[in-house]
Amino acid sequence: MRGLLKLTLTQMKLYLREPVATFFTIFFAPLMLLLFGAIYGNEPSPLFGGRGSMDVSVPSYIGLIIVTVGLIGLPIGTASAREHGVLRRFRATPLHPLAYIVSDIINYLLMTVLGVLLLFLTGKLVFNVRFEGHLLSVLGGFLLGTLAFFALGYLVAGLAPTARTAQTVGMVLAYPMMFLSGATIPWEILPKGIKAFAQYIPLTYVVRLMRGLWFGDAWSQYGTEVAALVGCLLVGGIVAAWTFRWE
Amino acid sequence: MGIAVEVADLYKSYGSVRAVDGVSFTVEEGEIFGMVGPNGAGKTTTIECVEGLRRPDRGTVRVLGLDPQRDGYELRRRIGVQLQQTALHPRLKVWEALDLFGSFYPRRVDGNSLLEQLGLADKRNAPFDKLSGGQKQRLFIALALINDPELVFLDELTTGLDPQARRAMWDLVRDVRNQGKTVFLTTHYMEEAERLCDRVAIIDHGKIVALDTPENLIRSLGAEQRVVFSADKRLDMGMLRQAPGVTRVERVGERVVVYGKGEGLVSGVIGLLERAEVPFRDLRTEQPSLEDVFLALTGREMRE
Structure with missing residues (x-):
């Protein structure tokens, strides 16, 4: 237990010492918000059902943070720790393998939370964005989306033979998702043809669920999204557990 | 223990x-x-x-x-x-x-x-x-x-x-x-x-x-040790064979190598040289090492 706590704290410190990871996890989404807020403002618009562009962007950008950590940071971190023999060294201690995985997940989860908090604070302080949902409900949706993407991230790390491959595969999957899921470009302005295909992208389910819960919708309206994300979590988790290697 | x-x-x-x-x-x-x-x-x-x-x-x-x-x-x-x-x-x-x-x-x-x-x-x-x-x-x-x-x-x-x-x-x-x-x-x-x-x-x-x-x-290898030195060309190689335990003697230019076994080899060689008043220099002994053991056991040099 002491080891688990110490390991988690150490992992967080190490994460925050990586400028690139820290920038993209914690500062990128708030900066995007400031940039697009400066361009579009937050005036109520019929396009967003009477809400402003920033009101809608905050819950959407949560998807951006989730995909960045889950499909880029996590697979690179996991595969390179494996490749350099960092994981091997832990295996030679009495630390339980499960304790390592748990601390890894907690670390990435807390980093994602940090990014979301800063995003919300920026939105609230600069654009006075609206939050019309229930905190616990939003937290639940956030956890589901995040863990589903972590499962996919571990799957990529497990299947990729090297850290380089993990990085490439992660980015190839992550970037189209960022732009086609409504996480960056609002879903409302995507062309019909793209929507027809983009509605099946995993991140689209996260963005739809987050936006819905953020504005107070009931979970029951999002059966498809929840089913898809639980599917990602289970399939990703099982394959990841199967393909996980210590060296 | x-x-x-x-x-x-x-x-x-x-x-x-x-x-x-x-x-x-x-x-x-x-x-x-x-x-x-x-x-x-x-x-x-x-x-x-x-x-x-x-x-x-x-x-x-x-x-x-x-x-x-x-x-x-x-x-x-x-x-x-x-x-x-x-x-x-x-x-x-x-x-x-x-x-x-x-x-x-x-x-x-x-x-x-x-x-x-x-x-x-x-x-x-x-x-x-x-x-x-x-x-x-x-x-x-x-x-x-x-x-x-x-x-x-x-x-x-x-x-x-x-x-x-x-x-x-x-x-x-x-x-x-x-x-x-x-x-x-x-x-x-x-x-x-x-x-x-x-x-x-x-x-x-x-x-x-x-x-x-x-x-x-x-x-256990029973390997020979070597006495190596440099000496004048006039040195009588046959004389060196009288030292206790000598198995063979080699000479390349001024460099002489005496191969042999047993405790008395080094002092024997030096004694002979001094008695014959042959000037010699750079004398050293080479002991067999684990390297030789490996070579003897596997027939290969250890170094890659």
Whole structure:
């Protein structure tokens, strides 16, 4: 237990010492918000059902943070720790393998939370964005989306033979998702043809669920999204557990 | 003295490659036991089976009375391990590494005094990727000692170190043993095995070809020692053959090599030279080494 706590704290410190990871996890989404807020403002618009562009962007950008950590940071971190023999060294201690995985997940989860908090604070302080949902409900949706993407991230790390491959595969999957899921470009302005295909992208389910819960919708309206994300979590988790290697 | 490690009929293959092909040995408590052999001989696979990091195909392994596969967690609390291919997070600082790894064990020693002892005290705040090769190795030894282990495994401890750092490392290993711990190490440096180990197992192609103290291994070889010197061309080579134990004499230009066995060889040769009033210089003796033992046992030079 002491080891688990110490390991988690150490992992967080190490994460925050990586400028690139820290920038993209914690500062990128708030900066995007400031940039697009400066361009579009937050005036109520019929396009967003009477809400402003920033009101809608905050819950959407949560998807951006989730995909960045889950499909880029996590697979690179996991595969390179494996490749350099960092994981091997832990295996030679009495630390339980499960304790390592748990601390890894907690670390990435807390980093994602940090990014979301800063995003919300920026939105609230600069654009006075609206939050019309229930905190616990939003937290639940956030956890589901995040863990589903972590499962996919571990799957990529497990299947990729090297850290380089993990990085490439992660980015190839992550970037189209960022732009086609409504996480960056609002879903409302995507062309019909793209929507027809983009509605099946995993991140689209996260963005739809987050936006819905953020504005107070009931979970029951999002059966498809929840089913898809639980599917990602289970399939990703099982394959990841199967393909996980210590060296 | 009790038995720290007991290995019997150990086999381990990777695909069609037999990495370890029926190895048996014991390591006694309080000794420095070395496994020496060329790269790919099966040293690392053997030591990692003993540490419990690899599962043997066949054979029994007992370490401190425990089965490394079944009682892995219990065992890993009581052993210290330095691995061959490993690293820490590049930005992890030296003190943080000791603090972190110490937290995995119920019993641990003071990290600062360990750093002091290993000459890393001034690197306390340095991140892992700013350490030199020797400093990284010393940090890995510190990590292997943080839990005050009874048995320490050192896999290719000095590979990649310069000769000076290597000698410093030998002193460290002797210190560890003098604290009453057992050391099980692997190396592909014959000189290291000869200077450092109480007993040596020579391993080649996954089999132990010899196991004894370095002195006994060399003596059992019955190899000749050599007396080498330079002398004037007028030296009578036939005269040298009268020295006790001489087997043959060679001469290349001014350089003379007298081969022979037995205690009296060196003084015999010098005595003859002085009596004949032959001026000689640069006289030295060359003893057979573990290198010669390896060559004799396998028919190959050790160096890759």
